[in-house]
Amino acid sequence: MTAPSSARIIEGGYRRFEGVRSGRRGAIRSVAIHTTQRALGLRRAARYKILPVLAALLAYVPAIVYAGLAALRPPDTFFDNQFLPTYAEYYFFITSAIVVFAAFVAPEVLCTDRRTGMLGLYLASPLTRYTYLLSKALSVMGVLAIVTLGPPLFLLIAYVLIGTGPDGPADILLFVVRIVAAGALVSAFFGSLSMAVSSLTDRKAAASAAIVVILLLSGVVTGSLVEGADVSPQLLLANLFVLPFEAVIRIFGESTEDVNFQQLGATEVIAATIGWCLVFAGVVVARYRALEVTR
Amino acid sequence: MAVPSTASSVAQGEGVVKRFGSTTALSGASFSIGHGVTGLLGPNGAGKTTLIGLLLGLHRADAGKLTVLGLDPARLGPEVRARVGYAPEHHRLPPDVKAQDLVRHLAEVHGLPSREAAARASDALWQVGLGEERFRPVGTLSTGQRQRVKMAQAMAHDPAVVLLDEPTDGLDPVQRDQMLALIRRVADEFGIDVVLSSHLLDEVERSCDAAVILSEGRVVAGGTLDELRGGSRGLVVEVTEGSEGVVAWLRRAGCDVNLDGGRLIVTRGHAAAEHDLHDLVRDAVVSAHAHLRRVTPLTVSLEDVFLDLAS
Numbered sequence A: 001m002t003a004p005s006s007a008r009i010i011e012g013g014y015r016r017f018e019g020v021r022s023g024r025r026g027a028i029r030s031v032a033i034h035t036t037q038r039a040l041g042l043r044r045a046a047r048y049k050i051l052p053v054l055a056a057l058l059a060y061v062p063a064i065v066y067a068g069l070a071a072l073r074p075p076d077t078f079f080d081n082q083f084l085p086t087y088a089e090y091y092f093f094i095t096s097a098i099v100v101f102a103a104f105v106a107p108e109v110l111c112t113d114r115r116t117g118m119l120g121l122y123l124a125s126p127l128t129r130y131t132y133l134l135s136k137a138l139s140v141m142g143v144l145a146i147v148t149l150g151p152p153l154f155l156l157i158a159y160v161l162i163g164t165g166p167d168g169p170a171d172i173l174l175f176v177v178r179i180v181a182a183g184a185l186v187s188a189f190f191g192s193l194s195m196a197v198s199s200l201t202d203r204k205a206a207a208s209a210a211i212v213v214i215l216l217l218s219g220v221v222t223g224s225l226v227e228g229a230d231v232s233p234q235l236l237l238a239n240l241f242v243l244p245f246e247a248v249i250r251i252f253g254e255s256t257e258d259v260n261f262q263q264l265g266a267t268e269v270i271a272a273t274i275g276w277c278l279v280f281a282g283v284v285v286a287r288y289r290a291l292e293v294t295r
Numbered sequence B: 001m002a003v004p005s006t007a008s009s010v011a012q013g014e015g016v017v018k019r020f021g022s023t024t025a026l027s028g029a030s031f032s033i034g035h036g037v038t039g040l041l042g043p044n045g046a047g048k049t050t051l052i053g054l055l056l057g058l059h060r061a062d063a064g065k066l067t068v069l070g071l072d073p074a075r076l077g078p079e080v081r082a083r084v085g086y087a088p089e090h091h092r093l094p095p096d097v098k099a100q101d102l103v104r105h106l107a108e109v110h111g112l113p114s115r116e117a118a119a120r121a122s123d124a125l126w127q128v129g130l131g132e133e134r135f136r137p138v139g140t141l142s143t144g145q146r147q148r149v150k151m152a153q154a155m156a157h158d159p160a161v162v163l164l165d166e167p168t169d170g171l172d173p174v175q176r177d178q179m180l181a182l183i184r185r186v187a188d189e190f191g192i193d194v195v196l197s198s199h200l201l202d203e204v205e206r207s208c209d210a211a212v213i214l215s216e217g218r219v220v221a222g223g224t225l226d227e228l229r230g231g232s233r234g235l236v237v238e239v240t241e242g243s244e245g246v247v248a249w250l251r252r253a254g255c256d257v258n259l260d261g262g263r264l265i266v267t268r269g270h271a272a273a274e275h276d277l278h279d280l281v282r283d284a285v286v287s288a289h290a291h292l293r294r295v296t297p298l299t300v301s302l303e304d305v306f307l308d309l310a311s
Helices: A023-039 A046-072 A087-093 A095-115 A118-123 A129-148 A150-161 A168-200 A204-228 A233-238 A243-251 A266-289 B048-055 B077-082 B099-109 B114-127 B143-155 B173-188 B201-207 B225-229 B243-252 B277-287 B302-310
Strands: B011-020 B023-033 B037-041 B063-068 B084-087 B161-165 B193-198 B210-215 B218-224 B234-241 B256-260 B263-267 B291-297
Touching (some): A023 A095, A023 A129, A023 B099, A046 A087, A046 A129, A046 A150, A087 A095, A087 A150, A087 A168, A087 A243, A095 A118, A095 A129, A095 A204, A118 A129, A129 A150, A129 A168, A168 A204, A168 A243, A168 A266, A204 A233, A243 A266, B011 B048, B023 B048, B023 B063, B023 B210, B037 B048, B037 B173, B037 B201, B048 B063, B048 B161, B048 B193, B077 B084, B084 B143, B099 B114, B099 B143, B114 B143, B143 B161, B143 B173, B173 B201, B193 B201, B201 B302, B218 B225, B218 B302, B234 B277, B243 B256, B243 B263, B243 B277, B263 B277, B277 B291
Parallel strands (some): B023 B218, B037 B193, B037 B210, B084 B161, B161 B193
Antiparallel strands (some): B011 B063, B210 B218, B234 B263, B256 B263
């Protein structure tokens, strides 16, 4: 016979939570992390991972190849910095990856929440409409930053390896700041554009298509008007496809090859890019302020 | 830290007005919601969902005063919502997310640490009877199971009160009984106050301690179910002899007396407020030398009350 045990079941039902709650900041962090995971297909079926992986490959493979070539090149050979693209040039390599993310990430994270009723559940938490949008924006920009920040940093490593890059810690820091500023601006521009479009429709496919059409159409219309009809080159500030990349060229202090954009100053181009970001953000905020969420 | 509902009432409203454009959803609603299970009762379009939105701080009242757990939800919405669970009316939930992941995530959003949120999500899903199904994607669950997922996410973060918008909508009779039993458990065993909206009278009658009855944006009645059914409105008196004398005496005292077969339906009428109705009946019976058989509170079904108010 076994000895009587002193073990006993204290409670088998519901437990109160006596710990500390993380509040608004925790809610923003939680939604941003959850949204980023969803956008990247993490904790989801394999088919949801295909697009993010493809976009990341498009963005990183050239940068990794350049960095690898720079690291493995024989010393004192014909290699010089000519085989590497400039930082601003590299953005043209990753245009497709940026457009892919812009077209699919924001529709996935905004339209889905409205269609599935998650928006109502989020807004019944410590989040407000603004903090909800902030967490979504952090997530969208974060995902875009994977392709706008990472590859140029690889390029910086390549330049340093072949010895033609920035010289000394101060110079390296300056380039890091430029890379971060350019990456943040491009992420903010495409992120806010795609969020604005996604806020106007609940249909993901429609939002994705609209984003691509807006980008292409703005480029075609402004380009043909400036070149064909001699309209002021200021109209190019409405070329949503090229404008952010022209801003990147100016952030890195490089000169543009586009004859029409050459007529526009750096301040003008960068200010217009930031201005568009504010306009798109305004659309998103106005749309969400008016949304009815309890039904 | 979890704050139990120590406020004297869960929610209070005074002259609350809410308009959407030219439509007045609530026109001067005054109410008090106490502890336990309270039903927001009213036909579709009465303003129940609007009131829930106001309680959550998702809308701002155009006029009037509203408090939830002693706080103004329009001003301190995030603080209120951290202590409130909410299950919406719709059945749409992300179809490709597992029930456990959904409940855990929403518990985290309400401020619980990650590990605690995971444990409590699991507990909550067991409590609502979805322990075995908790790792299934929500899209593969039945309507009844989704209602339970909504209930689990509303209570997983240990709120002081949960707001349930039409929690039995779309359920078959068996599932409905189970849901109502679960709602009672949440209040009785877990100590969480519940406010549920419904247009089904018997549902409120079976599961609630009190009700707030809305009609066309106005609160037409509110109180415990006993009060609403008329427990304090009047008495049913049965006398075997001398009923005429009792009737005459009570009418002289200002009471309204109606004859229903052999029973006297006695209501206060113009009788002075300081007189207890039971005392008046006792004095009438003694004065008339009547033989008293039974005195019971005058009760009516909630449906009668509702129809009476609606008319």
